[in-house]
Amino acid sequence: MEIKVLHQVMEWNEDVSAGVRDTLRQHKVCLINVMGSPGAGKTSLLTALIERLRAEFAIGVIEGDITGQIDAEKIAALGIPAVQLNTDGACHIEAMSIQHILPQFELDKLDVLFVENIGNLVCPAEFDIGENFRLTVLSIPEGDDKVAKYPLMFTDTDCLALTKCDMLPYFDFDLARVAADYRGVNPEGPLFQLSARTGAGLDELTAHLAGRIRAALG
Numbered sequence: 134m135e136i137k138v139l140h141q142v143m144e145w146n147e148d149v150s151a152g153v154r155d156t157l158r159q160h161k162v163c164l165i166n167v168m169g170s171p172g173a174g175k176t177s178l179l180t181a182l183i184e185r186l187r188a189e190f191a192i193g194v195i196e197g198d199i200t201g202q203i204d205a206e207k208i209a210a211l212g213i214p215a216v217q218l219n220t221d222g223a224c225h226i227e228a229m230s231i232q233h234i235l236p237q238f239e240l241d242k243l244d245v246l247f248v249e250n251i252g253n254l255v256c257p258a259e260f261d262i263g264e265n266f267r268l269t270v271l272s273i274p275e276g277d278d279k280v281a282k283y284p285l286m287f288t289d290t291d292c293l294a295l296t297k298c299d300m301l302p303y304f305d306f307d308l309a310r311v312a313a314d315y316r317g318v319n320p321e322g323p324l325f326q327l328s329a330r331t332g333a334g335l336d337e338l339t340a341h342l343a344g345r346i347r348a349a350l351g
């Protein structure tokens with residue numbers, strides 16, 4: 134399957150996130166900004182969530198990467214409309230690029246647009262891309278000090294997915310510490326422990342997201 138690859142728009146002097154939000158509202162599409170480190174398991178989790186959400190919602194995906202189209206190919210292989218956004222070196226996605234990409238989708242036929250942001254625990258959290266809500270992914274092998282060291286990513290999110298929990302036996306990872314640090318910076322944010330590999334915890338996160346999507350779509 135041929136994948137559309139678009140490049141990051143470089144005129145970053147104007148915040149167009151409100152315009153993106155307006156367009157998505159007009160077409161009744163809920164945008165979910167998925168963020169986390171390189172290799173945290175964002176694409177694996179998206180794949181698992183798509184399989185669980187696609188019976189109820191029509192889903193599209195924008196895959197953000199510095200270069201290449203590996204992740205968009207994985208999503209397109211599921212039969213899901215996917216566009217690859219290459220930022221050509223930039224460490225985050227900007228709303229201007231989302232605005233530029235939206236016409237690539239048949240928005241009236243979509244309910245949900247996932248954006249997999251660039252793998253990075255710092256920069257993406259600083260940019261509103263017009264999302265309805267944010268999902269931050271943290272994996273066990275990254276270590277239990279990440280919420281304390283990179284707080285903005287966990288403060289400015291609607292939900293934290295702690296993934297690769299099947300790896301807990303192999304790492305010195307203090308779940309209670311992460312939960313407490315997250316509570317400290319984001320008292321209302323739900324935390325889900327899961328594994329895209331075993332499927333553990335995915336039903337709970339799916340139910341939460343489905344509720345958020347239904348609320349966003351009105």
Ligand SMILES: Nc1nc2c(ncn2[C@@H]2O[C@H](COP(=O)(O)OP(=O)(O)OP(=O)(O)O)[C@@H](O)[C@H]2O)c(=O)[nH]1
Binds near residue numbers: 171175204300
């Ligand atoms: N054991 C285990 N491995 C996982 C899990 N989820 C993902 N992985 C593995 O982690 C690696 C990275 O997963 P990806 O889904 O590509 O991670 P990503 O965050 O999309 O990576 P980038 O897009 O490159 O930032 C792959 O080898 C996955 O198979 C999980 O729940 N458990």
Ligand SMILES: [Mg+2]
Binds near residue numbers: 175177
């Ligand atoms: Mg990925």
